């Protein structure tokens with residue numbers, strides 16, 4: 204990670220009441236912007252406010268995008284679509300570099316600070332706003348920052364007649380970790396593509412750039428596999444959700460459409476097929492996946508750790524290869540998650556045998572393997588990324604893998620599991636890893652959380668949301684917000700740029716934005732919601 208620059212400026216209120224100026228005069232001056240340059244989640248790496256440089260959007264504002272770049276133009280179009288409903292402005296997107304006039308410019312290439320592949324520089328001046336980045340992804344991140352610098356009403360879908368002022372100054376920003384993830388569990392309760400898209404739209408605002416989809420488990424199988432067609436018709440059929448809810452699965456076309464949608468928000472889909480445990484749905488569908496050749500009964504309870512593929516059977520490896528091949532072919536992103544958690548019904552020796560055969564299949568089909576941290580019990584190639592989910596702060600297998608060069612995704616369950624209850628009274632969720640209030644989710648450092656795993660071995664952070672108790676999008680949102688932004692800030696912001704006081708104030712300001720967008724969220728008593 205490159206050397207961080209020091210903070211350029213201190214955060215100051217933009218509309219200062221200067222000594223010597225009578226209060227009445229101050230009151231009649233043009234109102235300052237509602238937001239301050241620092242009112243952003245995740246906290247930017249560097250902020251230099253300039254109260255003389257506020258920019259006000261107007262009916263003639265144009266969005267200029269990098270000449271000749273279709274990708275920059277599509278980021279411009281996204282921005283226009285976000286801003287048009289509430290402002291009522293036309294906000295034409297112009298990539299011809301011909302029109303000048305006041306505007307927002309989204310520019311690619313050098314010219315700004317060195318912000319890496321995912322970062323951006325945002326300059327707000329009286330004459331206009333410029334976002335510069337090396338990649339369209341960086342521009343998109345800058346656009347999310349810009350969006351949060353406008354008043355909350357900008358998120359509404361009806362037009363307000365008011366001023367739309369962005370606070371002046373410069374932000375130079377890039378992420379601490381390249382991987383910042385969220386996870387949805389489609390297996391316990393299926394979530395419809397439209398619900399997943401809506402979640403994608405919300406998490407993208409906090410610069411989350413990966414969505415991990417847990418596609419198979421004991422209860423249900425949720426992705427079409429042509430070579431094993433009954434996985435979805437039976438394994439994802441009626442009654443396959445927890446407590447018999449269902450059916451539901453993604454066809455290949457629906458999955459590809461989701462991948463493309465996520466890509467338009469610069470989010471990479473990480474598919475997970477959980478093996479060799481958490482496989483009851485497959486084993487109740489296909490008798491040959493069981494050692495005794497008898498299909499197990501389907502199960503819709505929430506027990507874990509009872510199922511195992513048959514390790515000595517060649518059918519198991521044909522199945523694993525077919526599934527990995529088809530999922531890999533459908534997935535443009537570089538990662539494929541093979542689960543590997545809680546295989547309590549598989550002996551340790553069998554577990555290693557299984558992983559020795561299956562991990563290379565992921566590579567054979569061109570993907571980098573992720574697995575829950577139990578995979579570290581196997582002999583791991585250094586390319587494999589264990590995802591740490593335990594509540595302990597010591598794990599010998601993971602520490603050993605890291606010593607050999609593996610990187611880790613940090614998802615400690617007692618900090619990042621969005622399915623844990625906030626407090627005893629939370630109507631949804633589980634509490635096996637403890638109660639997780641917003642501050643618990645925020646106050647930890649992935650760079651020194653797990654013994655033997657330092658900053659440089661952390662590939663990123665991820666917030667899993669398991670769906671044993673969650674059915675609707677409302678349920679998902681209630682558990683994710685406001686903790687998801689806490690994990691997003693941990694993944695993006697430099698450790699020295701974040702602290703609870705500042706975060707809790709910035710988080711409070713997200714409340715009205717969620718209200719405008721109709722997002723359900725938990726009004727944590729730890730936050731002074733406006």
Ligand code: NGO
Pocket residue numbers: 507544545575592620622633669670671
């Ligand atoms: C565990 C378990 C999942 C549960 C989840 C509930 C992992 C990696 N395996 O996390 O099957 O759904 O807890 O919180």
